[in-house]
Amino acid sequence: MKILLTGGAGYIGSHTAVELIGLGYDVVIVDNLRNSSEKVLDRIEMISGKKPVFYKIDCCDRTALEQMFSKENIDAVIHFAGLKAVGESCSIPIEYYRNNIDSTLALLDVMKKNNVNNIIFSSSATVYGAPDTVPIKETAPVGRCTNPYGWTKYMNEVILTDAAKADPELSVVLLRYFNPVGAHKSGFIGESPSGIPNNLMPYITQVAVGKLKQLSIFGNDYNTHDGTGVRDYIHVVDLAKGHASAIEYAMKHKGTEVFNLGTSVGYSVLDIVKAFEEATGVKVPYRIAERRPGDIAECYSDAQKSKEILGWTAQYNLVDMCRDSWNWQRKNPNGYEG
Ligand code: NAD
Ligand code: UFG
Numbered sequence: 001m002k003i004l005l006t007g008g009a010g011y012i013g014s015h016t017a018v019e020l021i022g023l024g025y026d027v028v029i030v031d032n033l034r035n036s037s038e039k040v041l042d043r044i045e046m047i048s049g050k051k052p053v054f055y056k057i058d059c060c061d062r063t064a065l066e067q068m069f070s071k072e073n074i075d076a077v078i079h080f081a082g083l084k085a086v087g088e089s090c091s092i093p094i095e096y097y098r099n100n101i102d103s104t105l106a107l108l109d110v111m112k113k114n115n116v117n118n119i120i121f122s123s124s125a126t127v128y129g130a131p132d133t134v135p136i137k138e139t140a141p142v143g144r145c146t147n148p149y150g151w152t153k154y155m156n157e158v159i160l161t162d163a164a165k166a167d168p169e170l171s172v173v174l175l176r177y178f179n180p181v182g183a184h185k186s187g188f189i190g191e192s193p194s195g196i197p198n199n200l201m202p203y204i205t206q207v208a209v210g211k212l213k214q215l216s217i218f219g220n221d222y223n224t225h226d227g228t229g230v231r232d233y234i235h236v237v238d239l240a241k242g243h244a245s246a247i248e249y250a251m252k253h254k255g256t257e258v259f260n261l262g263t264s265v266g267y268s269v270l271d272i273v274k275a276f277e278e279a280t281g282v283k284v285p286y287r288i289a290e291r292r293p294g295d296i297a298e299c300y301s302d303a304q305k306s307k308e309i310l311g312w313t314a315q316y317n318l319v320d321m322c323r324d325s326w327n328w329q330r331k332n333p334n335g336y337e338g
Helices: 011-022 039-048 062-071 086-091 093-113 148-166 200-208 236-252 269-280 304-310 318-331
Strands: 002-006 026-031 053-056 076-079 118-124 171-177 179-181 215-218 233-235 255-261 286-289
Touching (some): 002 011, 011 236, 076 093, 076 236, 118 148, 171 236, 200 269, 200 318, 236 255, 269 318
Parallel strands (some): 002 026, 076 118, 179 233, 215 286
């Protein structure tokens, strides 16, 4: 069976490619390399023994997508391609809406023309906004987004759901990721943010490797067990395995289904710093800074539905996440550019 990964050269897509190849799937990657490097393809081969077929295509380009679909006999699509930086989405909102929504519309058109009926979409816990209660179930209210990036995720969920309502052949799986961290244990692939990282774990690993001086912890006066923000960190390899389960599910069902991919456990920023230091033996100097605008106190999943219906549960713990993030950073201090 052949799976198309749009945005497959990126952080989550590359780990999913390794996982799918390991399970015997043929993998085709489409990526415009806006936030990734072609070098990842060799790294995927080093781990899995197989280099995915690669097309450098912008997913908003219908003609290029059509040409690709006519060459490859695709059975299912995982749509990772998208711009994902919350802050940047507030500075260049139109580009975010165009890129993240046009790509989905183009993909759906071309899939329909080619009779491809299975799509898994990378959504995000961001669609829940500031939740009324935690842990968050899939039935919690959505669409209280606070930035253009979040709205693109919400709008794509609506578009895909409507497409499946109109087309009884279509199977849509919406995966709402919590906070992906970690890397493949080989240290060959991992997260390679450009510039100064926005997210906690890459910031910590860059402090640990000496590229950045100290971590700023954004607020210690939240209503959480130690005052710092609480999130549901999930190992990217667990996330990748969740996609393999979602493909199996999509092939057997029609209509739209939504699943949280998280661990159901929340850790604070200070918990992460402590766990990182314990797992790696490397100190992470930090200071307490102002709250970051738009941040919420607590966000973690109830992942029971994924367990019951997909048969998927996260296996890796916080020590694994810290160790593997560090192993990747240590071996690739400049990401794929090194
Ligand atoms: P990433 O930036 O590493 O990967 C996304 C890939 O998509 C990149 O390789 C980029 O070059 C490519 N891309 C972007 N626009 C494209 C286009 N128009 N055509 C072709 N390729 C394009 O990000 P990631 O962390 O791997 O995230 C994958 C998906 O998961 C994204 O949709 C993201 O919004 C979503 N997501 C990520 C997180 C997270 O914290 N990493 C959390 C929730 C959801
Ligand atoms: N944090 C710091 N210092 C930093 C970076 C982060 O203290 O330098 C704190 C934040 O305040 C927050 C926690 O660490 O409490 C996690 O922050 P991240 O930026 O790593 O992650 P977020 O939960 O803010 O956002 C992530 C993705 C979003 C996605 C959201 C929900 O970046 O794209 O998870 O899935 F929408």
